[in-house]
Amino acid sequence: MNGIFYRVHRTADGILPFSADNAYSSYIDIPRNETGTKSECQECRGNGRTWDTCLSCNNDYTYTDPCSTCDNKGGSGPCEPCNGTGWEDCLRGYSCFAHPDQLLDYFLAPSHPFIADSEPTIIFEGHEVGTGPDWEPLVIPNRVVETLNWGEFRARYDDA
Numbered sequence: 001m002n003g004i005f006y007r008v009h010r011t012a013d014g015i016l017p018f019s020a021d022n023a024y025s026s027y028i029d030i031p032r033n034e035t036g037t038k039s040e041c042q043e044c045r046g047n048g049r050t051w052d053t054c055l056s057c058n059n060d061y062t063y064t065d066p067c068s069t070c071d072n073k074g075g076s077g078p079c080e081p082c083n084g085t086g087w088e089d090c091l092r093g094y095s096c097f098a099h100p101d102q103l104l105d106y107f108l109a110p111s112h113p114f115i116a117d118s119e120p121t122i123i124f125e126g127h128e129v130g131t132g133p134d135w136e137p138l139v140i141p142n143r144v145v146e147t148l149n150w151g152e153f154r155a156r157y158d159d160a
């Protein structure tokens, strides 16, 4: 489905410039790889193993040769969700909303981390390719209509 969509495109570390090629999504505030196409596995926090501490050697490798349980890597066997890589594929498309009110509700919810007024907020035309972790549309942009910052966006659309 084509349409107009609204997104806060945050400038946090590892977030690539807004473009169709870079349009991948993951849960918020999770480290990404260099191309932005993979995010840190949250099951193992990126270390590829499900427990931090090996139950056999307690991560003390002084007397291991190497540890037959963890091979001196600590923790359990390979993490299943990420197959031991520590990374999971991001979802294709930018997480965004089809209405300004929905974007406001999402980012102004008390449970949501604070968004600075200077964060870029992009109004764009695109096509929907899926559904994100919070049931929001995932969209690949065709064209940027307007770039505001979060403060300007709120001033324009937040009439509550």
Ligand SMILES: [Zn+2]
Binding pocket: 041, 042, 043, 044, 045, 046, 047, 048, 049, 079, 080, 081, 082, 083, 084, 085, 086, 087
């Ligand atoms: Zn994992």
Ligand SMILES: [Zn+2]
Binding pocket: 054, 055, 056, 057, 058, 059, 067, 068, 069, 070, 071, 072, 073, 074, 075
């Ligand atoms: Zn061990």
